[in-house]
Amino acid sequence: MMNEFDEHVRLVKDKFRVSEVREHQRNVLEAVYNGKDVFFMAPTGSGKSLSYEIFPILSDLRTGKSDSMVIVVSPLTALIDSQIEKLKACGLCAIHLTSEVESIPPQCKYLFASPETLLTTNRHQLLTPRVQNSLVGFFIDEGHCIIKWGKNDAKTKKAFRGHYARLGEVRSLLPASVPLVVMTATATAAARRDIVKLTGMHNYAEVVLSPNRRNIRYSVVHLPKFDLYAAFKHIIDDIEDNNTSAERVIVYCRKKEHCSDLFELFSTTLGEKGFANGTFGDDRTRMYAMFHSKTQDDVKSSVLKSFSEENGHVRVVFCTVAFGMGIDVKGTYCVVHVGPSNSIEDYLQESGRAGRDGKSQSHAVLITYPRCTSGNVSDEMKDYCKNTDCRRKRLLEPFNFVEDYSDMGHKCCDLCSSSCDCLDCYQCTSSLEKSLRTMLSTESAENIIHHVTPSQKLDMQSKLLDYRNTLVDERTLFHGIDISTGFTRALIHDVVKNVGIVSGPDILKEKFNFICQEHVIETWNILCEILENDSLSDSESVGSSSDSDTETITKHFRRRPLILSSDSE
Structure with a gap:
């Protein structure tokens, strides 16, 4: 038989067409x-706001009255306006309480x-x-x-917004029977203890979910020379080519000046192509x-309105921490940080x-980029x-959650991807990261082989695995292929x-851990076979094999296969 609470939740769901009250939301409401x-x-996007949105309606059902009201403390005017x-x-x-509000309407x-x-x-x-009665x-x-904002900064000895640490005073002015709910997506175990103490919480329930977002892949790309245009060329090209169908991206910057620099770069580069549908x-x-x-x-x-819609016209926003908290961002699957956030908590909030x-x-x-971790990081x-x-x-360690995410493989992060053995790693990397790493590899050596495509890389991996299998003998039964062949x-x-x-x-011998010259030579022959054949095939489809572009692509690979001499190691 349904109890009173569950019956009231059902009525609220029906009235406001709430499709589902998830378990953690129900636990908080109860x-x-x-x-x-x-x-x-609970993680960003888990529906924390539902708890205060439907609670006064639940209270009305319980009391049989219609005057129930909740106070919601929120950090940003833009966020308050969005919620209202x-x-x-x-x-x-719903109203925004400011100095201009003389009285609170009964409704x-x-x-x-x-x-x-x-x-x-x-x-x-x-x-x-x-307030006291309702x-x-x-x-x-x-x-x-x-x-984050209420406590004094270690360097300046001042708090950014000191009143946050005094919210316990507000609690003391309210009826003792009024429950307090503190909501956040990110608070370490130490921060949770401090918050409980500062707000005067007592006899409280904890509904704490892991901040882990399994659908987000994390990566770090270091740029020794930070060229804004080179770093963001991929996004600029996407807007130029696809207009309002371009991928939606949030770019967090450490300073307002960085936002301005990027805005100016996009304005200068895109010109009239930076506007939706020829406007x-x-x-x-x-x-x-910005x-x-x-x-x-x-x-x-x-900007908020556009990002709250799946197909809003704003495709890229350059922002500081002022953007994001509590905003129901839709249709966004890539968040970029130009320089690190000040803390792990901030990074989880923003990347979320x-x-x-x-x-x-x-x-x-x-x-x-160089020196980006100096300062308040x-x-x-x-x-x-x-x-x-x-x-x-590293992201989750400060939150004291023990989880097994070894099954995520290359979908976890760039470091896990580097040790993954499957053939799909490249496809799961974001297009921006691919662009940045291509730019880095182009700058990292004088003799670069250009235009190595994903399909070519897959061919290389497949043929190198085939070669590895030819090295197998009876020792493999006891030691495994990696150990017995050394070709891991x-x-x-x-x-x-x-x-x-x-x-x-x-270069193969110098840069990679080959155990013998034979493996080096065979690997080189396989790489040459794939890149030379693909390049020559491409040249035949577009013109003479002597075209300058084809010469550039294949100049390192037009040679006779190297044969291992009898006196090689």
Whole structure:
């Protein structure tokens, strides 16, 4: 038999056409329904906001009244405006509490406010009968800001927004029976303890999910010389070629100046092709935008609206941390960071804008450059940039979650991909990362073999594996192919991945861990066979084999196969 709580949840779902209340959402709602404080941590895109959206309706059903109201603390005006618009579209009354609001209307069910407003200009309104008699819940959205912004900075000795650390004072002004819910996507175990203490939570329930987002592949690309145009040429070309069908990308920058530099680069490079469907000159249809603390409110609203729609015209946004918290970003599967975030928590928050549906394969690409980790970057974030085992492991370590994600293989991160033996690794790499790594390999050696295609790499890997199988003898039964032949899968993977720098057998011997000259020579012959044949085939389809382009592609491979001499090692 359905209990009272479940019956009320069913009625709310039917009334507001909520398709599903997931288990973690139900656990939070039930705890608050029963008067308990809740610490609620769940990944971005997991529907944390549903808890405060439907709770006043649940409370009305329970009491038989219609005046239930919740206070929601939110860090950004743009985020508050977005949430209010969403609630009003459902026919619900929500207001943004500011110094201009003299009284709270009786039909209001959602009172959004900043910590500063609640503790200064509008503090007195917390003591009015409207609040004291009708408030049923106090929700703090983006609760990690209590620590991130509320505590004093180690260098400046000042807090960015000190009122965040004083939200416990707001709690003391409200009826003792009103439960507190702190919501966040990212809080380490230490941060959770501090938040509980600062807010005065007691007899509280913890609903804590792992911040791991399995549909996001993490990668780091280091650029020794940071050429903005070269780094973002792939995205520029995508917009130029595909207009509003271009991939949607969020680009996080460490400084507002970096946003401006990128905006200027795209403006100069794209010109009239930077506007949707031939609407040159209308800033409202520009396909790239900036979003930071100094961006005009109407521009912010336009960007947020576009990103809340699957096919919004804004395809690329250059932003700071001001963009993203709590925003329901749709149709975005690639997040780029130009330089690291200040902390692991920030990086998880920001990269979590990608693939919020939890299903589509998405990518978080971090571009590092000389001295980018100097300044206010945490040690954990520096380790993430420099580690050599697994990106995901380093991201999740501070949260004390023990998980097995060994099954993810190359879908986990760039480091796991480098040790994967399958043939699909390249296909699972983001198009931006492929572009960046191609640019790096082109710059890393004088004698580059250009235009090594994914299909050529697959052919190389297949033929090298075939050659490996010819080396098998009876010893393999006892030791395995890798040990008995010395021609390992890892060696094949490294050669194919870095074939762009191979200009001869001497480079193979110098750069890779071959155990004998015979393996070097046979590998060289296989590479030459594939690249020379493909290049000659291409030249026959477009013109004479003496064309300059064909000569450039094949100059290292037109030779007679090398034969191992009898006195070779």
